[in-house]
Amino acid sequence: MTNIHFIINPIAGKGIRYLSMDLLKSIFNVEEFTIVIKYSKYKRHATELTQNSITEDAHIIVACGGDGTINEVASCLINSSVKLGIVPMGSGNGLASNLNIPRKILNSLEIIRKQEVIKIDVGRVNQKYFFSNTGVGFDATVIKNYESNNKRTLIGYILACFTSINELKHPKKLKIHINDTQFEIDPFLVFISNSNELGYKFSLTPKASLQDGLLDVLIITKINKLKMIWFGFLVLIKKPLLLKEAQYYQTKQIKVQNKKQDYFDTQADGEFLKIKNETLTIHIDTKALNVISPILA
CATH class of the missing domain: 3.40.50.10330 (Probable inorganic polyphosphate/atp-NAD kinase; domain 1)
Structure with a gap:
């Protein structure tokens, strides 16, 4: 049985x-x-x-x-x-x-x-697992606002996006360690994904795969409100990388450091998460979960 x-x-x-x-x-x-x-x-x-x-x-x-x-x-x-x-x-x-x-x-x-079972990769930010994505910056703010309203629909996400545009406070001078390189940015968004979809058929990381052993990373430096709206349009037409301030990486691990405060406001799989640490270590565990699924396209 x-x-x-x-x-x-x-x-x-x-x-x-x-x-x-x-x-x-x-x-x-x-x-x-x-x-x-x-x-x-x-x-x-x-x-x-x-x-x-x-x-x-x-x-x-x-x-x-x-x-x-x-x-x-x-x-x-x-x-x-x-x-x-x-x-x-x-x-x-x-x-x-x-x-x-x-x-x-x-x-x-x-x-x-x-x-019918397939094995998929699993992401981890510090000690918290994620299966789709995690992030710091705009997406975390959107999720925080989305959770505070009662509209669990696409309209709820759109309203949360507009609210977040008006109130977003950019993290200051995050230090990024990725693929043996280091650099500092004032970010609009640091988005790390294991899958190629956010939901509602939207995607910030169209190259991402649940089975390639890699995380896909989208980093966008600080932008003004007009460019935020332009970025939203690019997401709608599935071409977010056309934004000049966008950088795209594939990696097995990324570290994000913030010396200005000892916590991060993040999201993991669409749930707001406050992590009390000045460093986020995000890495991939390959083929770590057995999922019943049709063969991936």
Whole structure:
């Protein structure tokens, strides 16, 4: 018998989401699968539920929610034989889209039933795992503002972007260590990605791959508000690197230092995160997670 646990964020995306036992039994034959359903109730609760499922000998743990829920579940499964399944229920669903997992629940459940597994790379910023992206600067400010409003939709992201343009305070003189070089910048954005999609089909790192053993890094120096709007347009047309101030790298590790303060305002997989350290060390763990997914395009 395959022991499969579903960890569901019921308020992911646009509203209340539930998966009934009857629906799951219609996909997963009870003669082959033991089905357990758990609902998260607060931030980080999905991590607790996942840890409990591991002690309960789950063979597959399915994260049902957005990138934040997937992060909480998947962070417990690094270098484990337990397989991660994904039912995308969030607003952006960037990682699921990069993995070619469909948004329709029945279709994503059918993929999980087939149990075709691939190994993907995992990013880590200090001791925090990320699977899609992390960053310092504008994107972290956007996520902070997005979390403070109640609109878990594309409109909510757009409103958070405009709010962030008006209030962004640039970190001063960050020192970057990457590919045996060092330099200092006043950044608008330092964006580090493991996947090629943010969500809603937007991308800042179109060359990124979940399986190439590399992080893709986009660095943009301080720009004025007019150029911020121009950059937003370039993102919409999927050509962010046309911005003159943009620099693009691929690397296994990057260090970001800030001597002016002992913390960073960052984001990881669309969740705001304050890291109390003057140095961020971001690196890649290759092929560290077993994910049930169609073959990557």
